[in-house]
Amino acid sequence: MDRMHSLFAEHIKVLQARVVEALKLQHFDALIIHSGQLKxxxxxxxxxxxxxxxxxxxxxxxxxxxNCWLVVNGIDKPKLIYFRPVDYWHKAPPEPVDFWADYFDIELLSRAELVADLLPYDRASMAYIGEHLEVAQALGIGHANPEYVLNYLHYHRSFKTDYEMHCLRQANEIAVRGHQAAKAAFLEGLSEFEINQAYLNAVGQSDNEVPYASIIALNEHAAVLHYSHPERQSPIELRSFLIDAGANFAGYASDITRTYSAKQDRFADLIKAINQLQLALIGDIKVGMRYTDLHLRSHQLLAQVLLDFGLAQGSIESLVNTEITNTFFSHGLGHVLGLQVHDVAGFMQDERGTPLAAPQAHSALRCTRIIEPRQVYTIEPGVYFIDDLLGQLKQRSEHKQVNWAKVDEFRPYGGIRIEDNIVVHSSQIENLTRDAGLD
Incomplete structure (x- = not known):
């Protein structure tokens, strides 16, 4: 707990300094940050x-x-207005006594509509940060979600404090337990629904507590990138399993994907090849490179895999330049990770919020940042056999470069994705997922 105190103290110090700079941009006295409301x-x-x-x-x-609120100006001790209703219908949240409580001046709010009594009196020169703009207006808060302030905070949120990195490590350790349980359930022949329950039991979180709806896909369902309808019956023939699932720790998310084959077959060999491709990409990461370039590198490596497995013919350059690799790998290589699974500022090039869009041929890419220390990313290459995309490719002249008989052999397996969460340090890349014990 002493370590958590020290990590959290430094975390608050960093956030305070960021607020001081953010407030200067539009001359606000303070930020009033709303936790949100039930809908x-x-x-x-x-x-x-x-x-x-x-x-x-x-x-x-x-x-x-x-219905909780924070008032922060970067100088004074942050004020926390903590909602704790008198309510015999629901369980009231406990009084805040955890390690973090020492870093806030805390006042308890028993009724949400009475918050004005606890907020600063003159709120005209303050800025509301939240989604309930009508509430901010009713409270007389002068500004809502000012663009320059949000851009500054979002950009700098990509640089994680030591406390945040600790939380992300814990989120990975929790999720790895779930992945191991899910793999065992798959090998037992359980259904998608049952595998999901095994995962949730292992991480100790409900469907609403994990950071996103888990993707639990057997066989051809793995070709649906965001598959979300787990079946309750096991398939007659079990061929493959793709799991994309994370866990939550202290509000921070992990986001991990693995793919397994039911047999030691050619699909298992393809999984090994994508796993090696993913590790090679992580090894290629250098401080100062653009994430876009890493994504483009992934298509070159994938082209070689397509050639090695006889799925396509030609050169690496021809497969990439004609966008054949896009058919087999249609999403981005990864994204910024943190408080949100797809965290903010993936396209921001500076603290003013200057955007840089993804290349037109790779519009699904969620990140174009320059890679710098203290940033956290997912690295998640894949190869998929998606009927719609393959059908579109068949209408193009480049279809002759594809070995369609070989493609048809892999269609029943759906696809492969391997995803780790990594931290960029000045002299190394820390793999949170592999370090937590997931091969």
Missing amino acids: KAFLDDQTYPFKANPHFKHWLPVFENP
Whole structure:
């Protein structure tokens, strides 16, 4: 706990310094950061699962409690207005006594509509950070989500503090336990639904607590990049398993993918090749290179795999330049990771928010940043046999470069993705996923 205190103290110090600089950009006195509110389903009294404002949970590991507020100016001790209702219908959140509580002046809020009594009196020169703009207006907060302030905070959020890196390591360790349990469930012949339950049990989190809906795909379902309809019956023939699943720790996300073959067959060999490709890409990462270039490098390596497995013919250059590799690998190599799975500022080139779009031929790429120390990324190359994309390729003249009989052999397996979470240091790359024990 002493280590958590020291890590968190330095984390708050960094956030305070960032706020000082952000406030200078538009001359605000303070930021008022809202955790968010519960939302009711249309024509219903049931609410959707609560997701905290990432700007709020950046300051403290409170991500399940709505109607909380932070007042920060970068100089004074941050003020936390902590919602703790008197409510016999629901379990009230406990009083904040964890290690992080020492770093805030805390006032308890018993009714959400009384927050004005606890906020600063003159709020006209302050800025609201959150999604409920009507609430900010009703409270007389002068500005909402000012662009320059948000750009500055988003850009610098890509540089993780030691506390954040600790949280991301823990999130990976938790998720790895789930991945190992899911692999065992697959080898036992369980259904997609049952494998998902095994994963959740192992990580100790519910479907609403993990950072995103897990992708649990057997056989040809692995060709659906965001497959989200797990079947309750096991397939008659078990061929392959793709799992893309993460875990949450203190509001920080892990995002890990693995693919397995039911047999030691040619598809298993292809998995090994993509795994080697992924490790080679991680080995190629250098501080100062652009993430886009790493993505383009992944297509060159994939072209070689297509040639090695007889899926295509020609040269690496021809397979890349004619976008044949795009058919087999249609998503981006990865993204920034942190408080959100697809974290902010992936396209920002500076703290003013100057954007750089992905190349036109690779529009699904989620990141064009210059790679720098303290950044955290996913690296997730893949190869897929997607009927729609393959059908489009068949209509092009370049289809003659593809060995369609070989493609048809792999279609029943769906596809492959291997994804690790990595931290960039000045002299090395830390692989959070492999270090946590997942091969």
